[in-house]
Amino acid sequence: MLITCPYCGPRDLAEFAYQGDGNRTRPDPASMDQDAWNAYVYDRHNPAGAHHEFWQHSGGCRAHLAVTRDTLTHAITSVAFARELGHRRSLRRDRPERGG
Numbered sequence: 001m002l003i004t005c006p007y008c009g010p011r012d013l014a015e016f017a018y019q020g021d022g023n024r025t026r027p028d029p030a031s032m033d034q035d036a037w038n039a040y041v042y043d044r045h046n047p048a049g050a051h052h053e054f055w056q057h058s059g060g061c062r063a064h065l066a067v068t069r070d071t072l073t074h075a076i077t078s079v080a081f082a083r084e085l086g087h088r089r090s091l092r093r094d095r096p097e098r099g100g
């Protein structure tokens with residue numbers, strides 16, 4: 001399977017790391033809605049067909065990508081920078097910032 005990175009061009013799947021389901025929406029961090037947090041953490045779509053996913057070109061430019069992949073054929077119909085689609089918030093991790 002090849003993924004076409006917008007920076008690097010077509011590259012083998014081995015250069016990429018799956019970053020998760022692109023359909024999730026993180027609840028407000030101040031929210032105490034347990035059902036919303038449970039759904040965010042545990043519920044996943046498992047469609048037979050087009051699926052929105054996040055991938056990182058970890059073996060290349062390290063860009064985070066928003067990919068639409070058909071789960072039946074693995075055909076990729078779109079690739080864009082995740083930041084351009086407004087998904088940055090979904091990629092954020094709870095980890096300390098690196099200095100300098």
Ligand SMILES: [Zn+2]
Pocket residue numbers: 005006007008009057060061062063
């Ligand atoms: Zn790249």
